Structure formats: C-alpha cells, structure tokens
Amino acid sequence: MTPSARLSAAIEVLADIEARRRPAPDALKDWGLAHRFAGSKDRAAIASLVYDALRRRASAAYIMGEGSPRAVLLGSLVLARGLDAAAIAALCTGERFAPEPLSAEEARRLADPDLSDAPAAIAGDFPDWLAEDLSAAFGDRLVEEMQALAARAPIDIRTNTLKTERARLQPLLAHLNPEPTHHAPTGLRFSAGEDGRGPTLQVTPEFLKGLFEIQDEGSQVVAALVGVAPGMQVVDLCAGGGGKTLELAALMDNSGQVFATDADVRRLAPIHDRLTRAGVRNVQVRTPKGRGDEPLADLTGKIDLVLVDAPCTGIGTWRRNPDTKWRVRPGALDERMKEQDLVLDRAAKLVKKGGRIGYITCSVLPRENDARVAAFLERHPGFVSVDPGELLALAPDTLSERDDLISPAGLGLQLSPLRTGTDGFYCAVLERSR
Structure with a gap:
C-alpha cells in the first residue's frame, strides 16, 4: 500500500470507531480481515496513524474546525507527526486509493495550527468532564501533563533477574537498540520509530x-516501592495476567511465597x-471456584504484604491506549471507585499485625488514589499510612529526593509521563498497627 492509501484506510477505521463506538483494536482487526491484501507492515502503519489521531483527537478537531474522521486524521498529521500543509497535500491527491485533495479551508487550517487560545481539555486532549479531577491532580501544569500523556509511549522491558542481568541482556538485544531505563534498575527501553512502531519483542529468543518481560518502567518502579523482601508471605490480590506477580517473585529471589489470585478468573489464564x-517457583495461583468464593480464606491475618494493583480507569496508560480516553464515562469512574474500596477491604483481612498493603493504580485521578486511601483509613482505624518519604527512600537514586512526586493529599507517590517519563502510576502503602 502507498502512504496515501494508508491514510485512506486510517480514515475508514476512524469512521468505524466513531459510528459503532467500539474499541480501536476491534475496528483495526476487522479492517484487516476485510482487506487481506494488506501486509503486516501496512496494518501496523495504519494502526499507528489511527492511534496518533486518537491521541490528538480533540486538538486536531479544534485546529481543523470540525471533528470528522478525515479532519481528525489530517490535524493529527500536523500535531503528532510534524508534517506541514504541503506534505499533507502531496498525500491527498484523490488519485488511486488516496484521500480527496485538500479544500482551501483545510489547507489554510493546516498551515496555521494554532492552539494558543484552546481550552485546557482541547490543548491537553482529554474529556472535558475530567477537567476538575485532573486539575486537582496537576494544578497549573495540567495542560503540560496531559500533553505528555497524549504523546507516544516507548516500549519498556524488565530483565528477569531469576535468569540473567541487565548488563548481560542488553548486548543480546543490541540489534534493537535498547537503552537502560532512567529509573528502574533492571529495565531497558526501546524507542518507537517515526511510524510509531517499536520492535516485536515477543518473538525474540530472549x-x-x-x-x-514487557513492562512499563513506572510499573516496575511502583512494584518495588511496596517493600517486598525475600522470605515474605505475599498476596497479589489483583494478579491478572501476572506481570507484577513475576516481578514480586524476582524481587524475592524465588524465596518465601506469593499467592496470586484475581476476581476475574479469565484474567488469570495466562499466568501459568x-x-x-x-522460572518462577515461589508462586501459588489461587483461582476462585465461583462467584463469592474466597480462595484466600486460610490466609486471614497471616500475610506480610498484600499487593493491590487495583482495577481503575487506566488514565495513566492513555499513551498506550488512546481510544479508551474517549470511551471512559463518569459511571465507569464511580464503579471503579467502588471496586477499589471493596478490594482494599478484602486486603485488610489478610494482613497480620505489622504487615502492609501496597495500593497501586495506573491512574492519575485523586479520587482513585489519595481519596481511596483516605476512605480506607477511616473505615479501618487499625491501619496507618506509611509516610511517602519512606517510599522515596526505597526508590532508585534518580527518584529518592523527588518530593514533587508526593501526591496532592500527601498519602502516596504519583508518577506521570511528564514527571518521570513513565506511564501514570500511583502508589501508597498502608500498615496494620494493631
């Protein structure tokens, strides 16, 4: 496919997403099935165009004066890819499979993409109903933070220290140009190319x-901040596919015991x-046998550390999943908050005196983060919040003196693409004092 044909295909996919209000991966998959002539490189290039357009949907529509799929795609070529009006016009010729030529109005707007007077939700590319929550998180740096959250994300991996070391792994992947992560001591980072694509790491021998394991650097950092140590009895209460379970096992050097479970048994399927x-040997997977079953009942009051990687809106991962930001609704936020309270209450039953709960979300919203911790402390007077300064002391040297990472209410730490170059993650630790 020509670059112009790829633009036409991306417009078609964006129209399908808009018309049927469906996730981008589903629309892209269906397009590929209906256009089997398109090779893997074509499909990847089209996906990259679609995701760039979704990242900058609001600001692209603003500079173009309308929000049609074509307008959003054309605007994103300026905002996300840095193309000028002449380059875009050369792609839009109306010839075989190419988009129709630019109108005079389109050409004028593409030549002067001005966002200087745009409202925060437009300039920062986020749903305007979240403005108050996000302002509470970021204050006068709101737009700057959200623009960073609308950029492309790199690909990070975590060295499995049960089998090797970063210094040994990096040369094995040298042909893919990895760089050590700035904060996580065992991480490597791969930058996306101009087309937004990164290397296909899952097929490498390593x-x-x-x-x-493929894991964002922020996820690696927060899992280490909860204070896990070899020999502990640990529960990963929302283990899902096992990403943080694997990191816990490595941090514990395969000693002690990790009990991994999840309320959604389908999410547990890949973990085995x-x-x-x-090469993990210290993890026991506890799968619920049905609705209402508590597979951890025998562990009540016995656990050193419960990791709660809580269900959340996932706003901190918008760089990787840009379509979700336009599908999240207030009702979904309310539902996630209820789930977060329930899972924290469940964790409280498992912790022994002196034991801890590590509460993590991939969100930047105070209502999912500090507010949930504060509500938990009100319900459970036997717990206290661990000073975020103690968490910073456990952080890599590059973060250990970063007081600006302390969350608005001072109950945890908040990472973000602008502050730390990672996805948006929140981490707080709660200790049973009696």
Whole structure:
C-alpha cells in the first residue's frame, strides 16, 4: 500500500470507531480481515496513524474546525507527526486509493495550527468532564501533563533477574537498540520509530527463554516501592495476567511465597505459562471456584504484604491506549471507585499485625488514589499510612529526593509521563498497627 492509501484506510477505521463506538483494536482487526491484501507492515502503519489521531483527537478537531474522521486524521498529521500543509497535500491527491485533495479551508487550517487560545481539555486532549479531577491532580501544569500523556509511549522491558542481568541482556538485544531505563534498575527501553512502531519483542529468543518481560518502567518502579523482601508471605490480590506477580517473585529471589489470585478468573489464564517461562517457583495461583468464593480464606491475618494493583480507569496508560480516553464515562469512574474500596477491604483481612498493603493504580485521578486511601483509613482505624518519604527512600537514586512526586493529599507517590517519563502510576502503602 502507498502512504496515501494508508491514510485512506486510517480514515475508514476512524469512521468505524466513531459510528459503532467500539474499541480501536476491534475496528483495526476487522479492517484487516476485510482487506487481506494488506501486509503486516501496512496494518501496523495504519494502526499507528489511527492511534496518533486518537491521541490528538480533540486538538486536531479544534485546529481543523470540525471533528470528522478525515479532519481528525489530517490535524493529527500536523500535531503528532510534524508534517506541514504541503506534505499533507502531496498525500491527498484523490488519485488511486488516496484521500480527496485538500479544500482551501483545510489547507489554510493546516498551515496555521494554532492552539494558543484552546481550552485546557482541547490543548491537553482529554474529556472535558475530567477537567476538575485532573486539575486537582496537576494544578497549573495540567495542560503540560496531559500533553505528555497524549504523546507516544516507548516500549519498556524488565530483565528477569531469576535468569540473567541487565548488563548481560542488553548486548543480546543490541540489534534493537535498547537503552537502560532512567529509573528502574533492571529495565531497558526501546524507542518507537517515526511510524510509531517499536520492535516485536515477543518473538525474540530472549523473550521465549524468559529472560525479560514487557513492562512499563513506572510499573516496575511502583512494584518495588511496596517493600517486598525475600522470605515474605505475599498476596497479589489483583494478579491478572501476572506481570507484577513475576516481578514480586524476582524481587524475592524465588524465596518465601506469593499467592496470586484475581476476581476475574479469565484474567488469570495466562499466568501459568508466564510463571513457567520465567522460572518462577515461589508462586501459588489461587483461582476462585465461583462467584463469592474466597480462595484466600486460610490466609486471614497471616500475610506480610498484600499487593493491590487495583482495577481503575487506566488514565495513566492513555499513551498506550488512546481510544479508551474517549470511551471512559463518569459511571465507569464511580464503579471503579467502588471496586477499589471493596478490594482494599478484602486486603485488610489478610494482613497480620505489622504487615502492609501496597495500593497501586495506573491512574492519575485523586479520587482513585489519595481519596481511596483516605476512605480506607477511616473505615479501618487499625491501619496507618506509611509516610511517602519512606517510599522515596526505597526508590532508585534518580527518584529518592523527588518530593514533587508526593501526591496532592500527601498519602502516596504519583508518577506521570511528564514527571518521570513513565506511564501514570500511583502508589501508597498502608500498615496494620494493631
């Protein structure tokens, strides 16, 4: 496919997403099935165009004066890819499979993409109903923070220290140009190319041998901040596919015991193969047998650390999942908050005196973060919040003196693309004092 044909395809996919209000991956998959002539590189390039357009949907529509799929795509070529009006006009010729030529109005707007007077939700590319929540999180740096959250994300991996070391892994992947992560001590980072694509790491021999896991640097950092240590009895209460379970096992050097479970048994399905590939021996998977079953009942009051990687809106991952930001609704936020309260209450029953709960979200909203911790402390007077300064002391040297990472209410730490170059993650630790 020509670059022009790829633009036409991306406009078609964006129209399908808008008309049917469906996730971008589903629309892209269906387009590929209906256009089997398109090769893997074509499909990847089209996906990259679609995701760039979704990242900058609001600001692209603003500079173009309308929000049609074509307008959003054309505007994103300026805002996300830095193309000028002449370059875009050269792609839009109306010839075989190419988009129709630019109108005089389109050409004028593309030549002067001015966002200087745009409202915060437009300039920062986020739903305007979240403005108050996001302002509470970021204050006068709101637009700058949200623009960083609308940029492309790199690909990060975590070295599996049960099998190798970063210094040994990096040369094995040298042909893919990895760089050490800035904060996480065992991470490597791969930058996306001009087309937004990164390397296909899952097919490398090193991945298949379990030498690394794909995991954002922020996720790596917050999992280490909860204070896990070898020999502990640990529960991963929202284990899902096992990403943080695997990191816990490595931090514990395969000693002690990790009990991994999830209320959604379908999310647990991949964990078994991943544990085997990673060489993990200290994890016991507890799968619920049905609705209302508590697979951890025998562990009540016995656990040193419960990791709650809580269900959330996922706003901190908008760089990677830009379509979700336009599909999230106030009702979904309310539902996530209820789930967060329930899972924290469940965690409280498992912790022994002196034990801790590590509460993590991939969100930047105070209502999902500090507010949930504060509500928990009101319900459970036997717990206290661990000073975020103690968490910073456990952080890598690059973060250990970063007081600006302390969350608005002072109950945890908040990472973000602008502050730390990672996805948006929140972390707080709660200790049972009696």
